[in-house]
Amino acid sequence: MQPSKRISGILGGGSDGWDVFNKAREMIAAGTPVVELTIGEHDIRTAAPILQDMHRSAMGGHTGYASVPGVPALRDTIAARVEAQSGVPTTRDNILITPGGQSALYTAHFAVCDPGDRALYLDPFYATYPGTLRGASTAPQRIQTHAEDAFQPRAADIAAEAKGARSLLINSPNNPTGVVYSRATLEGIAQVCKDHDLWLISDEVYDTQVWEGDHLSPRALPDMAQRTLVVGSMSKSHAMTGSRIGWIVGPAQIVDDMINLAIHTTYGVPGYIQDAALFALNLGPDFEAEVAAPFRRRRAIAQKLLAGQNAVSLVPAQGAMYLMLDVRSTGMSGEAFANALLDAHHIAVMPGESFGASAAGHVRVAMTIQDSAFETALKTLCAFAKTCRIDE
Ligand code: PMP
Secondary structure, three states: OOOOHHHHOOOOOOOOOOHHHHHHHHHHHOOOOOEEEOOOOOOOOOOHHHHHHHHHHHHOOOOOOOOOOOOHHHHHHHHHHHHHHHOOOOOHHHEEEEOHHHHHHHHHHHHHOOOOOEEEEEEOOOOOHHHHHHHOOOEEEEEEOOHHHOOOOOHHHHHHHHOOOOEEEEEOOOOOOOOOOOHHHHHHHHHHHHHOOOEEEEEOOOOOOEOOOOOOOHHHOOOOHHHEEEEEEOOOOOOOHHHOOEEEEOOHHHHHHHHHHHHHOOOOOOHHHHHHHHHHHHOHHHHHHHHHHHHHHHHHHHHHHHHOOOOOEEOOOOEOOEEEEEOHHHOOOHHHHHHHHHHHHOEEEEEHHHHOHHHOOEEEEEOOOOHHHHHHHHHHHHHHHHHHOOOO
């Protein structure tokens, strides 16, 4: 018996970009210590008070089927938070609670695209985007961004592909580049969406990790609220990756439609997880700043260290838990560099190519290990790049 083309096609053939990561894991399994700067997971665990609240809720009996759209108090709190941040009137009817941002991304595309509709997304991209878009039966279409623009997308490039497309997926603060889209970039994107009647799906799961300026949600731009679905998550902001809790913010009518999808797929998120998420949100901005602080610190360490050399250059590190390093001075592809670094120094970073052709000749470094180990690894990386320089 054959599986459906839809499910067997999720990976789209070819490499999934995780070869260096898998090789590092094999080395570790064989007993070789490897410094892992690969995946986007905090080096702290979910805070004890959040887990205690989860326990309290579960012991208190919130273990049956929970409200599928989300418990009202949680939806209200997220609505108030979104309204306070964006200035856009938002109520619980605009919020669907989902099992993480990942499910929200799938749900959002399923909700706005019919099978075969062109769904646009930007390269470089979060590694699972193409699979999510294919899984939702869309026809994903990549749009390149450029290292020389510091990976800020060009509205004209999007407009050139927008005719007849249904949706555009953006992500700021961005994984993998660490770039935060400027107001001008977002205004240009919003205009293209309005001109070509596109839904905008705005992945804002790193909105609490902005190192310069403030986070701007495109939903707040004029006439965008009715065509924007914002994806949010507790994974990065509250170090709750394993709790699987996120949300979608959007027009009430499409939220109703997405509730129907949830009823027929996930049947919602466990009540005790939702209660713990509410508790975590009520810890307020100081707690969120505390969770983000290690990345802010390590970014400062990296900026200082990288300023003193010229073997690699740093793409402006404005947000999220990653640095994108340009290693083109070595003449190597990101993949060749990452493999050589792993072999020579047992440091694992992600090749830029894993995230699309636009990031060729770059590597992504996750700032997810302790400060001193992070600094040492980065120094080693720079020294290694220096030895590889073609003009040395
Ligand atoms: N979007 C981006 C850009 C991400 O990097 C991630 C996780 N790495 C997600 C969405 C999904 O996160 P989660 O499902 O844990 O909320």
